[in-house]
Amino acid sequence: MSGHHGALTRGASIHGLYQPGHSRVHLLNPTAKMLGLVVFVTLVAVTPRTAVAALSANAVVVALVMVVSKLPARMVLGRLAAVVPFVAFGLLLPFIGTGTRVHVGAISLSVDGLWASWNIVAKAVIGAGAAIAVTSTTAITDLLSGLERLKVPAVLVAIAAFMVRYVDLVVGELARMRIAMVSRGHDPRWLWQIRPIAASLASVFVRTYERGERIHLAMLSRGYDGSLPVTRDVEPLRTSELCVGLLPAAIAFAGLAIVLWP
Amino acid sequence: MGVIVAMHAPDGFLDPSVAVVTAILSLAILGDCLSKCSGELQDHQIPLAGVSAAFIFSAQMFNFPVAAGTTGHLLGGALAAVLLGPYLGSLVVAIVVVVQAFLFADGGISALGYNLLNMAIVPAFGGWAMFVLARKVLPANRSGVVVAAGLASAASVVAASVAFSIEWLFGASAPVPFDTVFSAMVGVHALIGIGEGVVSAMVVAGVLASRPDLVAGASDLELSQLENPAPIGLRAFVLGGVLLAAVLGAVVSQFAFDDPDGLERVAIDNGFMDSAANHWFGGSLFADYATRGIGNERLSLAVAGLAGAALALVVAYGMFAAARWPRLQRGSV
Amino acid sequence: MIEPAVEIAELAFRYPGSKEWVLDGLDLVVRAGERVALLGANGSGKTTLLAHLNGLLTPQQGALRVLGHQVGPSSIAELRRRVGLVFQDPDDQLFMSTIGDDVAFGPANLGLRGSELERAVELGLASVGAEYLRDRVGHHLSGGEKRRAALATVLSMEPELLALDEPTSGLDPVGTRELAKLLIGLGTTQLIATHDMAFALETCPRSVVLSGAKVVLDGPTRELLADEALLAAHGLALPFGWRIPQEVQPTEG
Numbered sequence: 001m002s003g004h005h006g007a008l009t010r011g012a013s014i015h016g017l018y019q020p021g022h023s024r025v026h027l028l029n030p031t032a033k034m035l036g037l038v039v040f041v042t043l044v045a046v047t048p049r050t051a052v053a054a055l056s057a058n059a060v061v062v063a064l065v066m067v068v069s070k071l072p073a074r075m076v077l078g079r080l081a082a083v084v085p086f087v088a089f090g091l092l093l094p095f096i097g098t099g100t101r102v103h104v105g106a107i108s109l110s111v112d113g114l115w116a117s118w119n120i121v122a123k124a125v126i127g128a129g130a131a132i133a134v135t136s137t138t139a140i141t142d143l144l145s146g147l148e149r150l151k152v153p154a155v156l157v158a159i160a161a162f163m164v165r166y167v168d169l170v171v172g173e174l175a176r177m178r179i180a181m182v183s184r185g186h187d188p189r190w191l192w193q194i195r196p197i198a199a200s201l202a203s204v205f206v207r208t209y210e211r212g213e214r215i216h217l218a219m220l221s222r223g224y225d226g227s228l229p230v231t232r233d234v235e236p237l238r239t240s241e242l243c244v245g246l247l248p249a250a251i252a253f254a255g256l257a258i259v260l261w262p
Numbered sequence: 263m264g265v266i267v268a269m270h271a272p273d274g275f276l277d278p279s280v281a282v283v284t285a286i287l288s289l290a291i292l293g294d295c296l297s298k299c300s301g302e303l304q305d306h307q308i309p310l311a312g313v314s315a316a317f318i319f320s321a322q323m324f325n326f327p328v329a330a331g332t333t334g335h336l337l338g339g340a341l342a343a344v345l346l347g348p349y350l351g352s353l354v355v356a357i358v359v360v361v362q363a364f365l366f367a368d369g370g371i372s373a374l375g376y377n378l379l380n381m382a383i384v385p386a387f388g389g390w391a392m393f394v395l396a397r398k399v400l401p402a403n404r405s406g407v408v409v410a411a412g413l414a415s416a417a418s419v420v421a422a423s424v425a426f427s428i429e430w431l432f433g434a435s436a437p438v439p440f441d442t443v444f445s446a447m448v449g450v451h452a453l454i455g456i457g458e459g460v461v462s463a464m465v466v467a468g469v470l471a472s473r474p475d476l477v478a479g480a481s482d483l484e485l486s487q488l489e490n491p492a493p494i495g496l497r498a499f500v501l502g503g504v505l506l507a508a509v510l511g512a513v514v515s516q517f518a519f520d521d522p523d524g525l526e527r528v529a530i531d532n533g534f535m536d537s538a539a540n541h542w543f544g545g546s547l548f549a550d551y552a553t554r555g556i557g558n559e560r561l562s563l564a565v566a567g568l569a570g571a572a573l574a575l576v577v578a579y580g581m582f583a584a585a586r587w588p589r590l591q592r593g594s595v
Numbered sequence: 596m597i598e599p600a601v602e603i604a605e606l607a608f609r610y611p612g613s614k615e616w617v618l619d620g621l622d623l624v625v626r627a628g629e630r631v632a633l634l635g636a637n638g639s640g641k642t643t644l645l646a647h648l649n650g651l652l653t654p655q656q657g658a659l660r661v662l663g664h665q666v667g668p669s670s671i672a673e674l675r676r677r678v679g680l681v682f683q684d685p686d687d688q689l690f691m692s693t694i695g696d697d698v699a700f701g702p703a704n705l706g707l708r709g710s711e712l713e714r715a716v717e718l719g720l721a722s723v724g725a726e727y728l729r730d731r732v733g734h735h736l737s738g739g740e741k742r743r744a745a746l747a748t749v750l751s752m753e754p755e756l757l758a759l760d761e762p763t764s765g766l767d768p769v770g771t772r773e774l775a776k777l778l779i780g781l782g783t784t785q786l787i788a789t790h791d792m793a794f795a796l797e798t799c800p801r802s803v804v805l806s807g808a809k810v811v812l813d814g815p816t817r818e819l820l821a822d823e824a825l826l827a828a829h830g831l832a833l834p835f836g837w838r839i840p841q842e843v844q845p846t847e848g
Binding site for chain 1: 646649651672675676679680682684686687688690691692693695696699700701703704705708709712732733734735748749752
């Protein structure tokens, strides 16, 4: 239903999101990239929908970043599928919207609905595109340490890191159980037939939790005392890199400023 | 459509003011959760919370059949609360939501405020409130915990859809009236809630059967109390849920469309029309948005006020109940 | 005379809430530099015994001295540093984002930072020939690579005693051979719990058999494995078509 469902069931893994490369975007400091991403999408979100030129410029910026990063178009389009349901919803709005209507041939469209449609589709695509550009050019470990640099509490980043590390394993276990069930002829079609599926979810939860307990023992074995140690030096964030990271955001800000200028 | 709208909303889907207000609210509540959990997170809970997040993430990708071959999947907010307790549960689901936004572009980064509220906080605390209430009337045994978990999970999905509808009222980005969004969202989610409730209940039953100590929501019971098997048949459970949802849906639609005056009067009498809207979302800032594109403004405000106040009460009760829950902290490994 | 690496007398343990003793009156002495195979059927207490060695479990009855320390609250920090425990499932041991971080986890907990930490990581990776795995993610390694990486995570702490739980599970024959060669080359005292008789014969001159919560057999691996009837009496069996060839001598470390 959303992007990640397709992405992982097709056999890709959470670690497959990163597209290794040596472009300017790849090499940029991860914290600069992530800060740039957050500021950029926030500015896009607050840009008025009537600022067609500014939003179009933002879309061009995202596309340029993707071109510089040499991201494969097929991959980008595939991952943009995450916003398809919302784009579909957006495209419905001119038909179901209220207020003044315009007539295009035999079709009657709501003016307000058309604007809303444009607003949702444009911002969803620009926002998702920007996130894809950053996550495809940054290794997951760098994204996680970037989150920490952006003042997300270390405990939460650590939990996220454990999640990222073990999610493929859990997905694999669920997939194997599903295959085992289907191969024994269990192919439920109604909600009241799903006890075996729920039972497999339960047993995967228990197994996953027990893995967590063993991980904790493995941590204790290597001297863990309840506070996570620093295992790597975080790359210092240079002002010049920060400026490059904030460049798209600066363009979005300029667009917004021109629109809002009285 | 309803399902999709409630989950992983993209950037710019709701008005920026709603994004800001919900972001502040979500951060405050999650910060509180973090400080409540910090003692446990010092030690063994970090890897356990991490693998639990991996489980919730995976469970959300795991399709199950609903009817005639159509499928649904878990949202998992209430399930996480029942298994891990509401504080850690909502933190874990929140981490899943944040990772999905950053890594998968699934849900906008600027939309995290309302996505966190709708997918992590409201389901976990709303679900926990329902769970605690249901536990009070149900027998203190395994069936009681299982049925309470099912009811809580079903209610949590509906609560999430109510939360989204109210946000839509204050920050609609499109000219679709609140009434339409509200009835469509709540109606669809009442149905989705059945699946969520059934699957969550059975997952909790399965976990209770092998590792009852892993269910935080049953931590007040002795092992001997958890030994009896569930006496209710699954088919009866599902059909009962459908019936309940149908009745609920009928009642809600009556309120929303057929008897506006009565509801409006209730709202005015109780002062909800002013207080609920103003207190929850910061008042005059939203006055313009509430009137935009909504057919019957006063009715919409009344419904939203009631629903918002009820939801706020439920979530607050969940937090209150969580704070008082006995033995929420699990024993060590 | 050098003090034994491990000295266990009358050790008994049962898990909380269980009536059954997993270990009950277990005696074992391991001299420094020895490699000892720990054989026994599933549930015979091998893993429980290993978990005592670095204080993950503390003795409920009996005496347990490891590297000259009585195992107890006061020696736990010291033992966690000097005893390397390698878990059965490498995925439990490789929990960090990259292998490099995993190998750094132990030394970093010991307080190493900067260049000291870097040296420890390089040492750990180099001793298993896994320098190339440093920036890789644990999930994507082969069985053999995972096993070596898991070993590196404890070798970076320069342990004096290695305790390995089923190190050959999930390994193909080539991987098993490589691991045997690696362990023989390390020279540290090792206690290896395993089901793999051929691996025990190759790596460990001495074996002990756990059965009925205590050590029931103790002797040269080759002699123990030659007595099929005795093994069968303790729930062990040799691989199909397997006989100890008389000319093969257990490798001396």
